[in-house]
Amino acid sequence: MDLSRVNNDRGEMRIHENLDELRTDLADYIAELSEAAVKERGCFAIALSGGSLVGLMGKLCEAPYNRTVDWAKWYIFWADERVVAKNYSYSNYKLAKDGLLSKVPIVPSHVFSINDSVSAEEAADEYMFVIRQLVKTRMVSVSDISDCPKFDLILLGMGPDGHIASLFPNYSVLDETDEWVTFITDSPKPPPKRITFTLPVINSASNVAMVVTGESKAEAMHLAIDNVGSDRPSPPARLVQPTKGKLVWFLDKPAASKLEGHQLSEQGQCGNHFVNNHVN
Numbered sequence: 001m002d003l004s005r006v007n008n009d010r011g012e013m014r015i016h017e018n019l020d021e022l023r024t025d026l027a028d029y030i031a032e033l034s035e036a037a038v039k040e041r042g043c044f045a046i047a048l049s050g051g052s053l054v055g056l057m058g059k060l061c062e063a064p065y066n067r068t069v070d071w072a073k074w075y076i077f078w079a080d081e082r083v084v085a086k087n088y089s090y091s092n093y094k095l096a097k098d099g100l101l102s103k104v105p106i107v108p109s110h111v112f113s114i115n116d117s118v119s120a121e122e123a124a125d126e127y128m129f130v131i132r133q134l135v136k137t138r139m140v141s142v143s144d145i146s147d148c149p150k151f152d153l154i155l156l157g158m159g160p161d162g163h164i165a166s167l168f169p170n171y172s173v174l175d176e177t178d179e180w181v182t183f184i185t186d187s188p189k190p191p192p193k194r195i196t197f198t199l200p201v202i203n204s205a206s207n208v209a210m211v212v213t214g215e216s217k218a219e220a221m222h223l224a225i226d227n228v229g230s231d232r233p234s235p236p237a238r239l240v241q242p243t244k245g246k247l248v249w250f251l252d253k254p255a256a257s258k259l260e261g262h263q264l265s266e267q268g269q270c271g272n273h274f275v276n277n278h279v280n
């Protein structure tokens with residue numbers, strides 16, 4: 001696999017030559033984390049997002065992963081969800097069900113989708129209650145420095161404006177520290193009503209993967225990673241900083257194209273952030 005890997009204070013960057021290689025690397029990464037969590041604590045608590053992410057996880061439905069992953073031990077959540085009916089094309093649950101969950105032997109009672117028949121506020125409260133029960137039984141671990149749930153893996157995409165989950169730039173929910181799950185009713189990306197994990201929950205996870213592809217994300221990636229100075233906007237993605245967990249960025253070259261040092265590393269030289277380390 002032709003890939004450049006770099007570690008810096010913003011996590012590990014994995015920049016892929018093409019989407020097919022990114023898909024394989026992402027499937028390997030998720031399968032390895034699942035195996036480690038099942039070995040260590042008997043189950044794997046994973047939170048998904050919407051957008052292109054589920055499509056990029058598609059290799060998990062294929063050999064060898066469809067047979068080797070211990071699907072019965074997976075407990076599935078959503079880091080954010082649109083408050084719409086589950087059969088509606090906007091639903092992140094439907095996206096994941098159609099693209100992944102219906103194709104592998106997941107236990108239906110391990111799939112924790114939101115209540116879509118109540119208000120966004122009630123859906124967020126109920127979802128927090130559900131997670132609280134699972135933390136009590138340790139199906140979801142708990143952070144050792146706060147009372148936050150510690151998911152084994154939270155998978156996030158990023159919008160061109162730098163939003164993650166349903167935490168959009170300049171929204172007050174970015175400052176929410178009391179709740180695990182909160183809501184908005186005026187999302188700039190449709191549909192308007194959404195629930196979302198808060199930053200303390202995201203940053204308490206054992207592992208966070210940011211999966212970001214396409215040139216439209218290049219500027220937001222630059223603002224999320226590089227030291228751009230306080231006069232430039234700081235996108236929500238910059239606030240993803242797991243306290244004790246590990247952060248990995250899965251990028252394609254267009255998404256990475258504005259990162260400092262990327263062009264230099266493309267020419268085989270060392271940039272500020274990038275040292276080419278080709279892994280086979």
Ligand SMILES: O=C(O)[C@H](O)[C@@H](O)[C@H](O)[C@H](O)COP(=O)(O)O
Binds near residue numbers: 080166189
């Ligand atoms: O439900 C949602 O809208 C998402 O969870 C959202 O945060 C998404 O992950 C990003 O907007 C990236 O989406 P793309 O990968 O499709 O650009």
